[in-house]
Amino acid sequence: MSIISILSKIEPLLLQVQKPSQYIGGEVGSIIKDKEKVDVRFAFCFPDTYEIGMSHLGMKILYSLTNERENFWCERVFAPDTDFEQLMRAHDIPLYALESLEPVRDFDMIGFTLQYELAYTNILNMLDLARIPLCARDRGDSLAQMVFAGGPCVCNPEPIADFFDFFILGEGEEVNLEVMDLYAQMKKEGAGRREFLQAAARIEGVYVPSLYDVTYNEDGTIASVCPRGDASKTIRKRIIKDFDKVYYPETFVVPYTEIVHDRSVVEVLRGCIRGCRFCQAGFIYRPFREKQPDTICKQAQDLCRNTGYEDLSLSSLSTSDHSRIDEMLTKLLDITEEKRVSMSLPSLRVDNFSDALMEKIKRIRKSGLTFAPEAGTQRLRDVINKNVSDEEIMRAAKVAFSGGYFNVKLYFMMGLPTETDEDIAGIAEIADRIVELFFENPNRPRGKMVQVSVSVATFVPKPFTPFQFEPQATEEEVRHKQEHLVNSISPRNARRVKVSWHEFRISQLEGVLARGDRRLSQVIYEAWRNGSRFDSWSDRFQWECWEKAFAQCGLAPEFYASRRRSYDEVLPWDHLNYLVDKPFLIRENEKAKEARTTPHCRMNCSGCGVNREVGRACF
Amino acid sequence: MKTTVRMKFAKTGRAKYISHLDLMRCFQRCIRRSELPIAYSEGFHPHMQLILAAALSLGFESQAEIIELQLKEALSFEEVKSRMQAILPEGIEILSCYAPQHKMGQMGFAEYRVTLPCADSAALHEQWEEFLSQPQILVEKKTKRGLREIDLKAQTECLEVTEGDGALMLLLRLPAGNAVNVNPSLLVDTFGKMEGVSFGFPAYRRLKLLTEEKSEFF
Incomplete structure (x- = not known):
C-alpha cells in the first residue's frame, strides 16, 4: 500500500476527529528519507496518544540518534485516540507511521517504549491495528516485523513476554544501534527470526524471553527460570559510561497541536x-x-x-x-x-x-x-x-x-x-x-x-x-x-x-502488572479483547474488562498485588541484572x-552493587 | 526603524490540517528560528507583533493567506521572504513579501475553488444550477450572538462552473469581512442536503482575498 492510498483514505476522515494534525505528520523537524536507500526501517511506537508520546524525551533522543545514521530510518507511531481508531477500523486503514504515512506492517523493526504498565493493552491494540500477529510465536520465521520494547517497565517484562521478540534493558543510545546493525547485516544474509534472536541475545542488554523456560510451584510462585541452549543465565542492563558525551539531539520534532510538555x-x-x-x-x-x-x-x-x-x-x-x-x-x-x-x-x-x-x-x-x-x-x-x-x-x-x-x-x-x-x-x-x-x-x-x-x-x-x-x-x-x-x-x-x-483499581492493576509473571500475558490479552484501552486514563479505565479477564484465566489479582514475598522467593525479574x-x-x-535511614550516595556509599558492576566508584 | 511587512503564503498538502491557532504558534516558533528582528509588544507579557489575516477553515487549502509582521529594523522584502521560507514546514510557502496597502478592516471577500467528486458531473452541474436558482437559500448560521438565519443566495456569487472528469468544480466568491463572513462549506453542505444530490468528499481551496471593492487585497 503506498502513501497515496493511506493519505487518500484518511483525508475524508481527518475532519471528523479531534486534533487531526496529530495523524498527518509533516511537522517541523520530522525526518523524511528515501525508503529505497535505507537498510532498516524502524517504527518507534509510543503506546499512548500523540500528545503524551510526543512529550517523551527518550523518544526524541532515540528518534534523532537513529536518523543520524544514513542507512536507518526511524519513524513515529502513536496510539490513535478512540474516535480515530473507530474510523480506521471501519475504513480498513492499517496503523501507519507519521513520516512516510506507510503501514507499520511494512517496517523491519517495531519498537515500543514502555513508560508505564497501564499502557500494555494499548500495545496489543496497536499491533492489532497494524495487523501484526500479537504473539511473538505466531510471527513465523521471517526477519521482518521484529517487535521489541525498551523503557523502565522492561525491568520486569514478564507480563508482556508473549508479545515481544526481545527486550532492551537499560539505556538505549548504544545498544539500539548495535541491534539495528545486526539486523541490517542479517537481512543482507537472508537470515530468519530465530537465527537473529540467537545472535541478538549475545549483545549485552538484549533479553529474548523465548530463550527462557519458566516453571511454577504449586502455590503459583516461580520454581525456576532456565535459559535454553547457550543463552546467558542473567541479562545485564546497559548504561552509558560517559554521560556528558552521550548523544543529545540538536532539534526536536515541533508539533502543531499542543502536547503535554511542549x-x-x-x-x-x-x-x-x-x-x-x-x-x-x-x-x-x-x-x-x-x-x-x-x-x-x-x-x-x-x-x-x-x-x-x-x-x-x-x-x-x-x-x-x-x-x-x-x-x-x-x-x-x-x-x-x-x-x-x-x-x-x-x-x-x-x-x-x-x-x-x-x-x-x-x-x-x-x-x-x-x-x-x-x-x-x-x-x-x-x-x-x-x-x-x-x-x-x-x-x-x-x-x-x-x-x-x-x-x-x-x-x-x-x-x-x-x-x-x-x-x-x-x-x-x-x-x-x-x-x-x-x-x-x-x-x-x-x-x-x-x-x-x-x-x-x-x-x-x-x-x-x-x-x-x-x-x-x-x-x-x-x-x-x-x-x-x-x-x-x-x-x-x-x-x-x-x-x-x-482510583484504587487502577493502582491495584498497576501493582499486578509491575510485579507479575508470564501468565499475565493471557490476562492482558483477554482484557484487551474485552475492550480495555487507555487504562491509565481514569475516564476510560474499565475494571470490568480486567475482572472478567482474570476470571477467564483463573488468576487472582490479589496473588500479585497483596501478597508478601519471602526473601528467598524466585521473583519473575530475578534473572535480569539492573546492577x-x-x-x-x-x-x-x-x-x-526499623525506620532507619540510609544516607545519600554522595555522603556515603551504601553498597548497592552498582559501582562494582560499573567498575569504578560513583563519587 | 519599525516597519510592517506583509507576506502572502500558500497552505497546501498536509499543512491544511494545521488549525488557525496552531498555525499562529507555528509561525511564532518559525520566526524565532529565523532570528528575524521581530518586534514585541510592551507590557508584562510581551508577545510577538504578528497578525494572521482571515482565519482559514481546517482542511482547506489556500494560495492567498496573509501574515503581517512588525520588525524592529527595516530589512529588504527579499531577505524577509527567503529567511522565512528557509524554515517553514512542508506545505507552507511564502509567495510574496511587500508593504501593506490595505487596512485589515478593508478585507471584504474571498474566492474559493470547490471540487466535488462525482460520477456524472453534468448531472451534478444541473442540480447545482437548480439549487442556485431558488429565490432564497435560508440556513441557520452559528454566530457569536447565537443562531441566526441568513440567505445564502444573496451572499453567493458563483463565478464559474466546470464539468471535470469525475468532479464538478465551482468558483465561488463569498463575503469574508468582519461584518459578514460565509464559509463555502456551509453552502456546499446545504447543497448536499438537497434531494437526490450526492457527491464525494469536497476539497476547498482559497484562491484570493479581496477588498470590499472586490479588488485584490494587498
Whole structure:
C-alpha cells in the first residue's frame, strides 16, 4: 500500500476527529528519507496518544540518534485516540507511521517504549491495528516485523513476554544501534527470526524471553527460570559510561497541536543519589551521572534556536542534586533572558531549596510550587528513606510564600509499609500547617487565597526497590485511609486544602502488572479483547474488562498485588541484572522496618552493587 | 526603524490540517528560528507583533493567506521572504513579501475553488444550477450572538462552473469581512442536503482575498 492510498483514505476522515494534525505528520523537524536507500526501517511506537508520546524525551533522543545514521530510518507511531481508531477500523486503514504515512506492517523493526504498565493493552491494540500477529510465536520465521520494547517497565517484562521478540534493558543510545546493525547485516544474509534472536541475545542488554523456560510451584510462585541452549543465565542492563558525551539531539520534532510538555528539554543528570525506598527510578537508573554546565548550556542553546520553542525545561530525577546547580542556572538564565526563553525547573528537593535558589527561580516565573514530602510523619519518611524533615518542608513553603507564591501542591502516598492512622493524619497536619504559614507571612499577596493541593497516590510496590517484597494495600485498607485523611483536615481549611487521590483499581492493576509473571500475558490479552484501552486514563479505565479477564484465566489479582514475598522467593525479574544487588534491597527493606535511614550516595556509599558492576566508584 | 511587512503564503498538502491557532504558534516558533528582528509588544507579557489575516477553515487549502509582521529594523522584502521560507514546514510557502496597502478592516471577500467528486458531473452541474436558482437559500448560521438565519443566495456569487472528469468544480466568491463572513462549506453542505444530490468528499481551496471593492487585497 503506498502513501497515496493511506493519505487518500484518511483525508475524508481527518475532519471528523479531534486534533487531526496529530495523524498527518509533516511537522517541523520530522525526518523524511528515501525508503529505497535505507537498510532498516524502524517504527518507534509510543503506546499512548500523540500528545503524551510526543512529550517523551527518550523518544526524541532515540528518534534523532537513529536518523543520524544514513542507512536507518526511524519513524513515529502513536496510539490513535478512540474516535480515530473507530474510523480506521471501519475504513480498513492499517496503523501507519507519521513520516512516510506507510503501514507499520511494512517496517523491519517495531519498537515500543514502555513508560508505564497501564499502557500494555494499548500495545496489543496497536499491533492489532497494524495487523501484526500479537504473539511473538505466531510471527513465523521471517526477519521482518521484529517487535521489541525498551523503557523502565522492561525491568520486569514478564507480563508482556508473549508479545515481544526481545527486550532492551537499560539505556538505549548504544545498544539500539548495535541491534539495528545486526539486523541490517542479517537481512543482507537472508537470515530468519530465530537465527537473529540467537545472535541478538549475545549483545549485552538484549533479553529474548523465548530463550527462557519458566516453571511454577504449586502455590503459583516461580520454581525456576532456565535459559535454553547457550543463552546467558542473567541479562545485564546497559548504561552509558560517559554521560556528558552521550548523544543529545540538536532539534526536536515541533508539533502543531499542543502536547503535554511542549518545550525544549535538556537532560541534566541521570540516576539519583537519594535511594528513596519506594522509588523504582531511583534504583533502575543508577549510577548517578551528570552533564557539565557548559554541555547543558550548549544543548539548551541549540534546541531553543533550532526548535523556536519559547520555553525550556530541565529534566532529571532531582535537578537540585546537580553538583554545580548554581553555576548551571546562572549560565542558563543569562542565555534564556537574552533569547526571551522562559525556563522551568521541575524536580527540586525541599532539603536543598535555598534562598539563593529561590532568587534564581523568582527570575524565572511565578505560578505554583510542587513539593513531594511523600509521607505525613517523620517516622514514615524515615521508613521510606525520604530524607526530608518537617522543618525543611516548612522552611521551603515559607521561602515560597515570601517569594510571592500562593499555590502549593503536595504529593503524598498512602498504603506505605508500616503505615498507621497517625501517619495519615500527619498528611493533614502538614497541609494545615502550610496554610497557617501563609497567613503568618506579613508580605503575603493581598486578595489572593492560599491553595494547598494534596495529591495522594496509592503506593505501588515495584521491582528493583527495597519494597519489591511488600504487599500492596487492599481496597478496604485504602478506603479507610482515605476517609481518615479527609476527616483529619481541619474544617476551617476545608476550602484551602484540596485533597485528591488515584482510583484504587487502577493502582491495584498497576501493582499486578509491575510485579507479575508470564501468565499475565493471557490476562492482558483477554482484557484487551474485552475492550480495555487507555487504562491509565481514569475516564476510560474499565475494571470490568480486567475482572472478567482474570476470571477467564483463573488468576487472582490479589496473588500479585497483596501478597508478601519471602526473601528467598524466585521473583519473575530475578534473572535480569539492573546492577543493584538483591541482598542490598533486602538490607534496605530490613532497615525500613526499623525506620532507619540510609544516607545519600554522595555522603556515603551504601553498597548497592552498582559501582562494582560499573567498575569504578560513583563519587 | 519599525516597519510592517506583509507576506502572502500558500497552505497546501498536509499543512491544511494545521488549525488557525496552531498555525499562529507555528509561525511564532518559525520566526524565532529565523532570528528575524521581530518586534514585541510592551507590557508584562510581551508577545510577538504578528497578525494572521482571515482565519482559514481546517482542511482547506489556500494560495492567498496573509501574515503581517512588525520588525524592529527595516530589512529588504527579499531577505524577509527567503529567511522565512528557509524554515517553514512542508506545505507552507511564502509567495510574496511587500508593504501593506490595505487596512485589515478593508478585507471584504474571498474566492474559493470547490471540487466535488462525482460520477456524472453534468448531472451534478444541473442540480447545482437548480439549487442556485431558488429565490432564497435560508440556513441557520452559528454566530457569536447565537443562531441566526441568513440567505445564502444573496451572499453567493458563483463565478464559474466546470464539468471535470469525475468532479464538478465551482468558483465561488463569498463575503469574508468582519461584518459578514460565509464559509463555502456551509453552502456546499446545504447543497448536499438537497434531494437526490450526492457527491464525494469536497476539497476547498482559497484562491484570493479581496477588498470590499472586490479588488485584490494587498
